[in-house]
Ligand code: ACM
């Protein structure tokens with residue numbers, strides 16, 4: 001290792017033969033020389049279906065055909081298992097003759113392939129790799145991207161595009177927000193009206209539709225091949241207007257309801273009727289058959305209690321269980337649902353609203369997702385830690401990438417932020433992710449309020465999502481902002497070639 005080069009790497013991120021890698025690897029040494037691949041590439045592996053090889057074939061080698069071999073000495077690329085590597089970590093050693101990739105698990109091989117994808121330089125039907133030695137592993141175990149398919153419906157191909165993106169940025173969870181007041185998007189065979197009626201309640205051209213169970217299975221499998229676990233969210237008891245319009249008996253008063261085209265209402269699932277509790281458990285049974293994820297997200301955010309205050313069933317439940325109030329009733333309801341998931345060996349994720357105040361205890365499979373920094377600062381985070389609940393951090397300042405860089409429709413100035421805020425001032429970055437009282441990781445989100453249609457998603461996400469990926473993945477010293485931004489500008493063309501357009505980055509030039 002040349003000390004001067006190591007110094008360069010620390011100061012400027014990983015600058016490998018003029019290339020940067022996003023997110024930044026933990027350690028890299030740059031060596032002289034390069035490996036040139038052309039015509040046919042020999043790849044050594046014990047298993048041609050091993051993880052990461054699909055990405056190597058389609059995203060790195062492209063049109064260059066592969067000759068498979070099991071003899072490492074003859075191969076230009078070696079895919080080898082090394083049980084001493086950290087979980088999801090990998091090593092890539094490139095010399096003038098060979099690339100050796102070592103990892104111990106699916107994540108490690110997947111992310112090695114994703115890094116090779118960024119290192120490869122394509123020139124006249126050849127692929128060139130600068131000689132280097134890279135060792136890399138994630139800072140956090142939970143690295144998430146959430147997409148709101150409730151308020152807007154996206155095509156299956158679009159869902160896959162953003163799963164690809166998550167894997168490319170070394171994120172391992174795709175949190176799929178599948179139910180909203182404006183749309184129920186998941187086919188439930190036992191209750192077909194949920195999707196058939198609840199999938200059509202929005203008024204916009206891109207607000208109609210749902211995913212069939214066959215499509216969902218295909219998406220879950222597609223994601224798994226890219227080391228992405230799909231975590232479905234069935235939001236309850238609030239954000240339920242689409243479901244209640246399909247089955248009015250799910251509401252407190254059994255009446256047809258209006259669908260809000262923005263925001264949310266008091267029309268939430270009734271917590272007093274046993275039939276509603278059973279209905280939702282039956283929904284979760286089907287959800288669990290579709291999604292093998294250890295985590296199922298049960299929502300729990302923004303559930304106004306006006307109807308529960310007036311509902312004889314809900315008030316009856318409060319009285320018979322000796323609950324304090326309607327918040328306590330939400331805790332009781334959440335505990336029933338989490339308990340149901342616990343019996344199936346799953347964990348239940350809840351938005352932080354459920355821990356704003358104490359009450360009926362949640363079972364020990366509950367996970368809290370801290371989100372409302374603008375409204376309550378770190379209240380949910382503190383209370384979750386107090387209750388020894390695992391925490392996922394997604395404070396709306398600054399992980400909600402639907403907040404634009406400059407005001408747009410319902411997003412006034414106070415709900416905007418730029419790349420510098422996401423990178424330098426993120427409350428999610430001030431938390432410990434290692435050791436006692438640490439959080440599981442960070443999620444970022446793309447909500448689709450106010451009509452964020454498919455064509456707008458890229459420009460909301462890029463380039464700011466690169467800052468979020470950096471916080472989630474990179475351990476150790478971080479590059480200064482000006483250099484980070486310059487590296488992004490150098491990489492922009494590459495991301496565009498991968499199919500992701502860029503929107504604005506900075507709120508103002510002064511950020512630099
Ligand atoms: C949320 O942003 N309502 C979780």
Ligand code: ZN
Pocket residue numbers: 251252269270271272273307308311312313314
């Ligand atoms: Zn009720």
